[in-house]
Amino acid sequence: MHPLAWLDDELNALDRRHLLRQLPVPLGRQQPVVQLDGREIVNFASNDYLGLAADPRLQEAAAAACFDSGVGRGASPLVCGRSKYHEELERRLAEFEGVEAALLFPSGFAANSGIMPALVDRGDSIYADAKNHASLIDGCRLSRANVHVYSHGDVSDLEKLLSQNHDARRRLIVTDTLFSMDGDLAPLATIVEVAKRFNAMLLLDEAHATGVFGAQGRGVAEAIGIEYEGLIRIGTLSKALGAAGGFVCGSKSLICWLANRARSYVFSTAQPAAISAAALAALDIVEQEPQRRVKLLETSAWLRNELNARGWNTGHSQSQIIPILIGSPERAVSLSEQLHQRGYWLPAIRPPSVPEGESLLRLSLTAAHTSEMLNGLLSALGRNGDF
Numbered sequence: 535m536h537p538l539a540w541l542d543d544e545l546n547a548l549d550r551r552h553l554l555r556q557l558p559v560p561l562g563r564q565q566p567v568v569q570l571d572g573r574e575i576v577n578f579a580s581n582d583y584l585g586l587a588a589d590p591r592l593q594e595a596a597a598a599a600c601f602d603s604g605v606g607r608g609a610s611p612l613v614c615g616r617s618k619y620h621e622e623l624e625r626r627l628a629e630f631e632g633v634e635a636a637l638l639f640p641s642g643f644a645a646n647s648g649i650m651p652a653l654v655d656r657g658d659s660i661y662a663d664a665k666n667h668a669s670l671i672d673g674c675r676l677s678r679a680n681v682h683v684y685s686h687g688d689v690s691d692l693e694k695l696l697s698q699n700h701d702a703r704r705r706l707i708v709t710d711t712l713f714s715m716d717g718d719l720a721p722l723a724t725i726v727e728v729a730k731r732f733n734a735m736l737l738l739d740e741a742h743a744t745g746v747f748g749a750q751g752r753g754v755a756e757a758i759g760i761e762y763e764g765l766i767r768i769g770t771l772s773k774a775l776g777a778a779g780g781f782v783c784g785s786k787s788l789i790c791w792l793a794n795r796a797r798s799y800v801f802s803t804a805q806p807a808a809i810s811a812a813a814l815a816a817l818d819i820v821e822q823e824p825q826r827r828v829k830l831l832e833t834s835a836w837l838r839n840e841l842n843a844r845g846w847n848t849g850h851s852q853s854q855i856i857p858i859l860i861g862s863p864e865r866a867v868s869l870s871e872q873l874h875q876r877g878y879w880l881p882a883i884r885p886p887s888v889p890e891g892e893s894l895l896r897l898s899l900t901a902a903h904t905s906e907m908l909n910g911l912l913s914a915l916g917r918n919g920d921f
């Protein structure tokens with residue numbers, strides 16, 4: 535037995551539990567119809583919510599910046615990796631989000647895992663929603679603060695944990711605003727009230743809401759209309775904005791501190807300028823074409839109704855992320871495979887992405903799906919029970 539022999543045992547164990555993942559390779563661009571395993575399939579797996587990932591305006595902006603600035607940036611932004619595109623994008627992000635300043639990270643995951651340890655340390659306390667994204671969970675772990683997990687969306691549980699832990703030097707409440715698997719929204723209005731009462735920092739991850747929620751497309755905090763001096767908001771350029779990267783926005787002091795102290799910023803090479811340029815083009819579109827997000831949320835509400843009318847359980851979804859709750863990983867995989875046969879790509883989400891017994895099909899709606907595609911999916915799904 536060699537020292538890595540355990541890997542095959544573990545992989546076999548995953549396979550027996552229907553938890554072993556394959557890595558699909560769709561051909562072509564991220565568009566509603568892709569080529570997968572030699573056939574055309576309607577893609578409901580992508581987080582390209584506004585249909586911008588293959589937009590020619592983003593492609594052209596990226597190509598021009600690539601010829602102008604090259605591909606790689608060679609070093610961290612603190613050394614020599616920052617370009618005029620990065621600077622412009624951070625300025626535009628701050629303006630778009632209505633804050634003093636913004637800071638760009640190579641990915642949303644890097645943003646979350648780097649920001650939290652820069653905000654809290656040993657002796658501090660974090661209060662985290664039980665369904666937070668993996669990158670926030672890693673941020674908690676890396677911070678070395680005491681982590682108190684409250685039940686999903688349960689503000690009275692959050693309040694209880696805050697009042698039980700008085701001695702922390704700093705307190706940080708952290709939550710997704712739009713949860714990535716269930717498509718439900720955090721109760722932000724009451725969370726902000728509690729944060730104010732306990733004088734806690736509040737970190738909101740708007741990854742799935744950036745570009746989709748709110749009158750300007752800033753996210754759920756804008757849609758609900760919350761304001762708080764202790765607010766730190768994170769967004770992503772990788773989903774609705776069709777590019778790649780993460781960002782944090784807030785006060786000038788916050789951004790200055792994070793640029794000096796967030797390890798995933800300081801010790802990671804700046805994102806390619808082409809990506810910043812594409813994100814700039816995407817921000818123009820988000821500002822100029824609000825109908826994309828309006829239509830997306832209207833269509834999402836329609837589709838949830840249609841699914842529910844056919845007996846499918848979409849849980850507490852209030853967004854373009856529509857889970858079809860199944861339960862066992864085996865049944866989720868089997869349904870996903872049958873839909874695949876019928877030309878629809880809805881990935882089966884299994885542990886560890888969701889808790890045991892909560893496997894689901896995750897349907898991501900984008901502004902680029904046509905009503906023909908949606909009606910086709912509904913007839914492929916039929917009634918729950920008939921399938």
Ligand SMILES: *Cc1c(COP(=O)(O)O)cnc(C)c1O
Pocket residue numbers: 641642643644646667669710714739741742770771772778779780
């Ligand atoms: C996708 C996601 C991230 C990570 O963003 P990337 O830019 O894809 O690295 C962070 N938080 C949440 C809630 C996400 O869903």
